[in-house]
Amino acid sequence: MAELFEDLDPPQRLLMGPGPINAHPRVLQAMAAPLLGQFDPKFREYMKQASALYRGVFQTANRWTLLVDGTARAGIEAALVSLIEPGDRVLIPVFGRFGHLLAEIARRAGAEVRTIETEWGTVFTDEQLSRAFLELRPKIVAVCHGDTSTTMAQPLEALGRLCRGNDALLYVDATATLGGMDLPVDRWQLDVVSAGLQKCMGGPSGCAPLTLNERAEKRILRRRHIEEGIRDKNYKAGDGPMIASNYFDLAMIMDYWSDKALNHHTEATTMLYAARECARVVLGEGLPAVFARHARASQAISAGLSAMGLKLFGDPRHKMANVTGVYIPQGVDGDRARRALLEEHDIEIGTSFGPLHGKIWRIGTMGVNATEDAILRTLRALEQVLAAQNFKLPAGAGAAAAAAGWRG
Numbered sequence: 001m002a003e004l005f006e007d008l009d010p011p012q013r014l015l016m017g018p019g020p021i022n023a024h025p026r027v028l029q030a031m032a033a034p035l036l037g038q039f040d041p042k043f044r045e046y047m048k049q050a051s052a053l054y055r056g057v058f059q060t061a062n063r064w065t066l067l068v069d070g071t072a073r074a075g076i077e078a079a080l081v082s083l084i085e086p087g088d089r090v091l092i093p094v095f096g097r098f099g100h101l102l103a104e105i106a107r108r109a110g111a112e113v114r115t116i117e118t119e120w121g122t123v124f125t126d127e128q129l130s131r132a133f134l135e136l137r138p139k140i141v142a143v144c145h146g147d148t149s150t151t152m153a154q155p156l157e158a159l160g161r162l163c164r165g166n167d168a169l170l171y172v173d174a175t176a177t178l179g180g181m182d183l184p185v186d187r188w189q190l191d192v193v194s195a196g197l198q199k200c201m202g203g204p205s206g207c208a209p210l211t212l213n214e215r216a217e218k219r220i221l222r223r224r225h226i227e228e229g230i231r232d233k234n235y236k237a238g239d240g241p242m243i244a245s246n247y248f249d250l251a252m253i254m255d256y257w258s259d260k261a262l263n264h265h266t267e268a269t270t271m272l273y274a275a276r277e278c279a280r281v282v283l284g285e286g287l288p289a290v291f292a293r294h295a296r297a298s299q300a301i302s303a304g305l306s307a308m309g310l311k312l313f314g315d316p317r318h319k320m321a322n323v324t325g326v327y328i329p330q331g332v333d334g335d336r337a338r339r340a341l342l343e344e345h346d347i348e349i350g351t352s353f354g355p356l357h358g359k360i361w362r363i364g365t366m367g368v369n370a371t372e373d374a375i376l377r378t379l380r381a382l383e384q385v386l387a388a389q390n391f392k393l394p395a396g397a398g399a400a401a402a403a404a405g406w407r408g
């Protein structure tokens, strides 16, 4: 007989990395609700409610506000593969790892990709974006809002105006900022935006909320195809090239979410319950209050780390509210310190990628962990771990400064 192993009993960690973070207890509870079939009238009602709730979270009136099953990158793939037709010119401003991911996905979708890059820890000025745009005249611009790899957030308002004024579509990856930083999709004229649950939304990974407006809808529906086994006799395909992915075909996913309820995938019921509850938690607190709490957490952790004699990473004017980059001090073994935090204090913080690997740690303060308590616990543990590696720092200064920062 195959070994059954022990009962599932994972340790209770405090997840203070750049995501995933601890899920809100109400979200975990919602995930234990009984399963329903995706065409059960009660479940269709939950789907409609999820759409309505995410219109609130995305600050949009977009009819097509739905959930893509899969992690946040499923939302990115669905958006890009459905928007990009082979040969389309696509501009991608890259200010971290996730900009490179957008470029890779766009290339796979057959785009003629042009990237512009800026040093990690900085973002683009409106002028830089405008210059690149006017040079390339792209059909689509794809950009991250907050790139967790560098902890920077790109201002998007002027880019939204630029794209709208020049008839280009703007896609935004808001995985890391939705529910933590202001992202008024309609006011900023963002055409398609996707996200995940495992950061500021306070849920598990595995679901990608996505919203798209009528401009994007028009482009996607030109490519609408229905699977052969479920077409009716009046079926007529769209004129545009078939979307290269079946699973991420937004035209099909829109048909599935519409009142037509055209069959596509088997909805991940439990994830929809989770997403619905995440949105109820965020909107229940109120968007202005949620954004203010994340901004406060950013101030607190930044003040605490600085008081410990550590140096913060990146341009402070463009720092994400929910992730903080901090240089690993000289003489400290960064991976050993992270391991000690995990093993001795049950706290996870993030390492970093690419050019920043071994240079900075990334500490997330988001969702249920954007609290004074979580921040003080993390800083006190970090102080002990650093002291164990003979890094000299003033005892208790980090927590005291963070508490003062939290109070503003």
Ligand SMILES: Cc1ncc(COP(=O)(O)O)c(C=O)c1O
Residues within 6 Å of the ligand: 018, 019, 071, 072, 073, 074, 098, 144, 146, 147, 148, 149, 173, 175, 176, 196, 205, 206
């Ligand atoms: C900005 C950003 N985009 C995309 C992703 C990919 O998300 P996932 O791992 O859920 O597919 C992440 C994950 O950290 C992210 O931070």
